[in-house]
Amino acid sequence: MLESIAVSFSHIFTVKVILMIIAGLFGGLIAGALPGLTATMAVALLVPFTFTMSPTEGLIVLGAIYMACIYGGAFSAILVNTPGTPSSIGTTFDGFPMAKKGEGERAILIATFSSAYGGIIGVIFLLFLSPPLASVALKFGPPEYFWMAVFGITIISSLASKNVLKGFIGGAIGLLISTIGIAPIGGDVRFTGGFPQLQGGIELIVALIGFFCIPEALTMISNRTQKFHLTEAKHKGGILLKTFFAVMKRQGNLLRSSILGTIVGILPGAGGSVANLVAYNEALRVSKTPEKFGTGTADGIIATEASNNAVVGGGMIPLVTLGIPGAPPDAVIYGVLLLHGLRPGPELFTTHSEVVYTFIMSLFVATLLMIPVGVIAGRVLHRTVVRLPIRFLAPIIFFLTIIGSYSIRNNITDVYIMLTLGIIGYVLKRLDFHPGPITLGLILGPIGEMGFVQALLMGQILPNKWMIFFINPLSWMLIAMSLLSLCWPLFMKRFSKRWKIKEMTVDES
Amino acid sequence: MKADRIASITFIAVALLFWPQTGDLQYNCSIFPRLLIIFLFLLSAGLLVQTFLVGSHATASFLPTNLPYIIPSVIVAFFWIFLLDILGFIVSSVMCLTALTFFLDLQKPTCKRTISSIVVYSLMLFFFWLIFHRFLLVPLPTGYLI
Numbered sequence: 115m116l117e118s119i120a121v122s123f124s125h126i127f128t129v130k131v132i133l134m135i136i137a138g139l140f141g142g143l144i145a146g147a148l149p150g151l152t153a154t155m156a157v158a159l160l161v162p163f164t165f166t167m168s169p170t171e172g173l174i175v176l177g178a179i180y181m182a183c184i185y186g187g188a189f190s191a192i193l194v195n196t197p198g199t200p201s202s203i204g205t206t207f208d209g210f211p212m213a214k215k216g217e218g219e220r221a222i223l224i225a226t227f228s229s230a231y232g233g234i235i236g237v238i239f240l241l242f243l244s245p246p247l248a249s250v251a252l253k254f255g256p257p258e259y260f261w262m263a264v265f266g267i268t269i270i271s272s273l274a275s276k277n278v279l280k281g282f283i284g285g286a287i288g289l290l291i292s293t294i295g296i297a298p299i300g301g302d303v304r305f306t307g308g309f310p311q312l313q314g315g316i317e318l319i320v321a322l323i324g325f326f327c328i329p330e331a332l333t334m335i336s337n338r339t340q341k342f343h344l345t346e347a348k349h350k351g352g353i354l355l356k357t358f359f360a361v362m363k364r365q366g367n368l369l370r371s372s373i374l375g376t377i378v379g380i381l382p383g384a385g386g387s388v389a390n391l392v393a394y395n396e397a398l399r400v401s402k403t404p405e406k407f408g409t410g411t412a413d414g415i416i417a418t419e420a421s422n423n424a425v426v427g428g429g430m431i432p433l434v435t436l437g438i439p440g441a442p443p444d445a446v447i448y449g450v451l452l453l454h455g456l457r458p459g460p461e462l463f464t465t466h467s468e469v470v471y472t473f474i475m476s477l478f479v480a481t482l483l484m485i486p487v488g489v490i491a492g493r494v495l496h497r498t499v500v501r502l503p504i505r506f507l508a509p510i511i512f513f514l515t516i517i518g519s520y521s522i523r524n525n526i527t528d529v530y531i532m533l534t535l536g537i538i539g540y541v542l543k544r545l546d547f548h549p550g551p552i553t554l555g556l557i558l559g560p561i562g563e564m565g566f567v568q569a570l571l572m573g574q575i576l577p578n579k580w581m582i583f584f585i586n587p588l589s590w591m592l593i594a595m596s597l598l599s600l601c602w603p604l605f606m607k608r609f610s611k612r613w614k615i616k617e618m619t620v621d622e623s
Numbered sequence: 624m625k626a627d628r629i630a631s632i633t634f635i636a637v638a639l640l641f642w643p644q645t646g647d648l649q650y651n652c653s654i655f656p657r658l659l660i661i662f663l664f665l666l667s668a669g670l671l672v673q674t675f676l677v678g679s680h681a682t683a684s685f686l687p688t689n690l691p692y693i694i695p696s697v698i699v700a701f702f703w704i705f706l707l708d709i710l711g712f713i714v715s716s717v718m719c720l721t722a723l724t725f726f727l728d729l730q731k732p733t734c735k736r737t738i739s740s741i742v743v744y745s746l747m748l749f750f751f752w753l754i755f756h757r758f759l760l761v762p763l764p765t766g767y768l769i
Contacts, residue, residue, distance in 0.1 A: 159759050279670050283634055286663040290641065293659065297652035304656060305644055335696050336689035338727050509723035512700055513716060516707070517763070521755075524762045529704045537697060545630050563655040570654070 115471075119241075122472035125170060126479055134171060135480050138178030139487045145179070146186020147198045147495065149323050149518045153183035153386075154442040161450055169454035173473040176450060177426075178480040180443050181233055184386055184422050185484060188225035188415075189492060193218060193499040194343070194511060196327045200318065201386030201422035203553055204394040206326065207273075208407065208414030215410055218500065222492035223357040224412050225419045226485055228368065231361075232420030233481035235372035236379065236427020241474050244435045251380045251432050251440075256568035257583045261592035262381070263562030266388055268599040269395040270551045272404075278603070281551045284542070288555020289562070291316055298560065299567045311527040318387075320519045320532045321556050325549040328536020331511040333543075334504050342500065343507050354489065360412065367397050367416050375421030379428020385441035386422040387557045391550075393421030399602050427477065433458055434470060627674045634667035692727070699723055711766035712756075713748045720744045 125131065145156035157176050164172030187202030192209035205225065212221040239247065254262075267285055274281020294305045295315025306312040334343055350356075361368070371393035378389035397417035398407045407414050429440030430447075437458040439445035451458050456466050463470055499507070519532035539549055573582030583589060638660050645653040645660070699722055706715035724740050725732050752769075755761040 159761065162760075279666060279673060283663065283666045283670060286659055286666060287634070287637075289659050290637075290656065290663060293656045297648070300649045300652035302648045302652035304648060304652060305641060332693055332696070335692050335727060338689065338692055339729065341729070505724050505727040505729070508696075508727060509720045512696075512703070512723065513720060516700075516704060516716075517751075520707075520764055521761055526704065526708055526764065529707075530701075533697075533700055533704065542630075545626055547630070566655050567651050571651070 118467045118471040119475060121468055122475040125468075125472045126174070126476050131171065131174060131476070132479075132483075134175050135178045135476065135483055136487060138175045139182040139480060139484055140491070142179040142182025143186040143189070143487065143491050146183035147189040149190055149196050149198055149327055149514055151183075151518060151521070152199050152319060152442075153180050153201075154446060155522070156180075156183045157443045157446045161446065164450065165453075169451075169456060170469050170472050172450060172454065173447070173469070174476040174480075176447055177473060177477045178483075180447070181423065181426050181477060181480050182484060182487070183443075184426060185225070185229040185233075185419070185488060187422075188229065188419055189222065189495055192221045192225065192415075193496060194327075194507075195330045196511070197322065199386070200322055200553070200557065201390050201425065202418065203322075203326075203387065203550060204390040204418030205415055207394065207418075207550065208409070208411050211408065211410035212412075212415070217410070218496045219493065220353060220357055221410075221415060222496055223354060223489065224361055224415045226488040226492060227358055227361040228371075228416040228419035229423040229488070230481050230485050231368050232372040232375055232423035233426060233484065234478065235369070235420075236376050236424035237474060237478045237481065238427070239373075239376045239424075240427040240430050240434070240477075244431045247376075247380050247431050251382070251438075252436070253586075253588060254381055255586070256565040256572060257586060258588050258592060259381075259565030260562055260569055260583065261565075261589050261596065263558040263565060265592050265596040265599060266392065266554065266558045267562075268596045269391050270554060271600050271603050272395045272398045273391075273550045273554070274548065277546060280545075280547050284547045284549075284551035285555040287547075288321075288552040288557075289559045290555075291321060291552075292318075292556050292559025293563065298564050299571070311525075314523075316531060316535075316556075317519075317522055317528060318553075318556055319522050320528045321535055322553055323515050323519050324532040324535030325539040325552055327511055327515040328533060329540040329543045329549065331508045331515070332536075332540045334508040334511070338504055338508075341503055343502070343504055361416060364413065364416055366400075367413055368420050370396060370400070371417040371420040372424040375424030376428035376431075378421070379425035379440050380431050382432060382438050382440055385429065386425040388561075389421045389425045389428075390418040391554055393417040395599060399599070423481070430474075430477075434462055435459070628671060631667045631671040631674065634663060635671070638664040638667065695726060696723060699726070707764035707766065709766045711768040712763045713745070713752055714768045715764075715766070716748050717741060717744045720748075 141160065142156060145151040146153065157180050160176065160179055164175055167175070184199060184201050187198030188205045188209065190196045190198040191202040191205035192213050195206050195210040197203045197206055209221045209225065212218065270281040270285045271278050274284070295313055296303055303313055374393045374396060375389040378392060379385065394414060394417045397413050398404050401407065401413060425441060429444045432438040432440050433444045433448055439448045448458055456462060456469060515532060516529055519529050520526065522528060543549065569582050570579055573579030576582060641656070641660050645657050699719055703715060703719035706719070721737065721740050721744060725737060728736070752763065756763045
């Protein structure tokens with residue numbers, strides 16, 4: 115193994131390959147920062163450009179694009195409150211409030227360092243722990259996927275701490291929207307209202323753009339008397355190093371979020387969109403100052419960004435060991451491996467070890483190079499957005515939403531749906547129904563339904579089919595986690611009240 | 624509080640609207656949405672009760688304060704989507720981007736400012752079109768013009 119790693123470095127550290135990685139990183143950053151252009155789309159679009167390259171070079175470029183795309187989503191999440199990719203939904207919760215306070219550059223730097231940290235942890239897991247972790251992922255059956263979705267939904271109790279009921283209503287709306295179209299099992303057409311265009315369902319990215327971007331653009335329009343969207347940042351000397359050390363001090367959050375991201379990445383079908391919210395919830399749960407979450411705390415950004423980049427390495431684990439893609443971009447990379455005559459699976463490490471190790475190590479190098487590339491791109495983008503007057507920024511956001519939602523399926527109906535959902539999202543936002551729980555429902559709906567119905571079908575061999583949800587110890591573990599996640603904010607409220615009373619009595623005495 | 628009550632009643636109505644549509648579906652296709660509808664109904668009913676018992680948490684009013692600017696902007700956005708398939712990506716986008724910028728401008732629009740907006744947007748869109756449509760082969764809306 116060490117020999118293969120040494121050989122892989124000799125392949126990577128050439129001027130040509132380093133330049134290719136940097137080009138891939140820039141391309142990925144731009145794609146990630148544009149709402150609507152997902153990592154899957156960016157990787158898939160650039161596959162034809164790798165045909166002329168060797169298998170190793172092609173994989174290196176695609177790996178760099180994938181890594182940077184997931185990170186690039188944080189830029190728009192921080193600067194315009196719009197996640198560039200579904201993996202950055204959680205970054206909007208604290209990144210945008212921080213940017214509003216004039217600390218946008220700091221928020222981008224926190225995202226950069228956390229993403230690099232998460233990316234590296236994911237790659238380390240991929241390198242050393244692939245076989246045992248992949249075997250754990252195989253133990254996840256439909257009931258466990260259903261409970262995982264339930265666990266994901268319980269995160270709402272933390273996300274919507276102001277009014278949990280409204281949060282869960284938002285989640286239910288998102289889940290219900292995810293059932294529109296053809297049923298995944300059975301194939302019946304549901305809730306289309308007679309519109310054949312809705313048979314394919316509502317695309318997640320389209321809904322995401324609608325629920326996040328349009329309300330933000332409309333809010334800007336309603337605040338048109340302000341000249342700029344964000345507060346002009348005061349330039350602070352040494353912000354780069356200060357932020358780096360501040361992020362590195364939070365080792366607990368970084369490690370926990372990165373490990374969570376890797377584990378969620380291993381599970382096929384989950385991906386960064388789930389990982390970032392799970393990590394945010396755990397960071398909030400563990401925090402000594404949970405009330406600061408949502409107001410622009412560094413811990414919120416660290417949790418989401420470290421976890422979503424750890425998904426890149428995590429998702430590759432079942433791909434290279436079992437031939438099962440962990441996330442949609444991994445499926446594209448799976449195709450590229452097949453195109454070059456490499457069959458993903460256990461024998462890949464023995465038959466083509468040089469290619470595999472070079473690819474893994476290139477992800478490591480790309481993650482490190484992401485720091486300078488991200489710092490430069492982040493500063494330029496931050497200054498541009500901060501200085502762009504609302505009369506230009508709001509129309510440009512409209513433009514990006516229209517093009518982003520069109521380019522997913524080249525369908526104009528998707529654009530109409532996006533705008534309609536955006537208007538609904540704006541009204542809901544004014545009523546304190548935030549887009550986070552709605553999009554969480556949209557993400558977890560298909561995973562939950564598939565797991566639920568498949569489990570019920572499996573349960574028909576049992577005397578009571580519903581027992582299928584309680585047979586596996588893994589299910590019990592997920593149920594316990596769900597209950598804990600659901601009740602945690604209530605515990606915290608009660609305990610914090612008691613603590614406050616105690617503090618007051620101590621002060622008085 | 625009134626806004627929360629209207630919202631909860633609307634969600635109850637949504638649940639009641641969705642429920643009959645699950646009637647003709649097979650068991651495997653209807654079981655999950657039915658559970659969700661029940662879930663939505665119960666939560667909305669809970670919110671309705673909450674508005675009577677403990678008051679509302681809503682901080683904002685139902686309608687935004689700057690409606691005379693929001694409604695025309697939304698209309699322009701819908702018109703933009705409609706024009707995409709007719710005039711094409713660049714022409715419709717330049718027209719609608721300029722219209723929105725003109726509309727949101729706090730200063731009195733001058734001929735010079737309008738022309739400079741058109742030029743900047745045309746260049747930006749042409750560059751965008753070149754990279755995405757010509758170089759990356761991403762399909763963009765096409766119409767009778769470009």
